[in-house]
Amino acid sequence: MAFDDNFQLTGDWFSQRCREFDALHFHWPEYLIRDVPAWTNRVPQIPGAWRVASFLGWRSNLKLLRRLLADCRRAGKRLIWTAHNLIPHGNRAQRFALAAYRAIAESTDLVICHDQAAADSVKERYSPPGEIVVMPHGNYDGTFPPPGSVQETRQRWCVSMDDALLVGVGTLRRYKGLEIVCQAIDGLKASPTIIVAGNPSDTSYVEELRRLASRNPRIRIEARSLSNQEFADLVTASDGVLLPYRSITGSGALLAALTLRRGVIASDLPLFRNTVAREPQAGRLFAPNDVAACRSALEDFLAIPRGQRAQAARRLADGFAWNKVIQPVVDVLNCWK
DSSP, X not given: OBOOTXXXXXXXXXXXXXXXXXXXXXXXXXXXXXXXXXXXXXOOSSTTHHHHHHHHHXXXXXXXXXXXXXXXXXXXXXXXXXXXOSSOOSOTTHHHHHHHHHHHHTTOSEXXXXXXXXXXXXXHHHOOSSEEEEOOOOOOTTTSOOOOOHHHHHHHTTOOTTSOEXXXXXXXXXXXXHHHHHHHGGGOSSOOEEEEESOOOSHHHHHHXXXXXXXXXXXEEEOSOOOHHHHHHHHHHSSEXXXXXXXXXXXXXXXXXXXXXXXEEEEOOHHHHHHHTTSGGGEEEEOTTOHHHHHHHHHHHHXXXXXXXXXXXXXXXXXXXXXXXXXXXXHHHHXXX
16 A cells, blocks of 8 residues: 555544455655645634644654554555655755655565665665665556647747757756756857746746746746646656756656657766766756756757757666566565565
């Protein structure tokens, strides 16, 4: 059984559902902590009341999570955590989300990491009692609808077919470092069009990106979530995907780009480095937070013939088919029988 984003933990959840599963699989523990509608809906209209109610709700949810983990251990249920992040991305409930990560890590029978660097970091930070397995992130074959016409998509986004187009897509958070690219294109000989599109999770960061865009007509900020069709269309209509992250544990965005035959311009972090090294024409890397290095990487990337970039990206994606990458986890599960 796996928890999705809409899951709401209650005190009697385990007693009601325990016969339905042999294992619980956690992905993003922070979702179990930060959603507190039962508390915030009762907030009186007085200054500071929402913060107090949120604090009490987060604390209550953390207590419920620890109780759930203890109930599972007593009942012999297996606990699995896919460590998409080493720590939660910044949010209002950061203190409690960090505690949730630690509670799950210290109770788990199996931690799934997407590369060896992440596995080493999880071991160093949490010393989980269970096994740590490296299972690369699978590709997205069959996930996205067939992309539409590149020409029609570019017309819809008001981008000429003659222009280079680079996109940064996904939830807009500060750790993604997109402002580095926005600064780097100023010095390019042939400046590409940059479209940054995604859910505005961090409003102050979105405003920072908009300020940069206001000084450069080549930068466009679309602060809204894209549908799967819009995502597939925009990425396919682009020349490449921007991944200038400051830090990373795992990246679905990387595999999404490769699946859709688009190379990447990414920070020189272990996950990106080890992946792109297999097909150098599928991307270019640069030192994190380095505007000049980013500018050089952008120039080098766009100098690679478009067809060669696309073919290299798809070859990489083929190597991450789910029936291949899942095997290390299957081996562990078979030992549990």
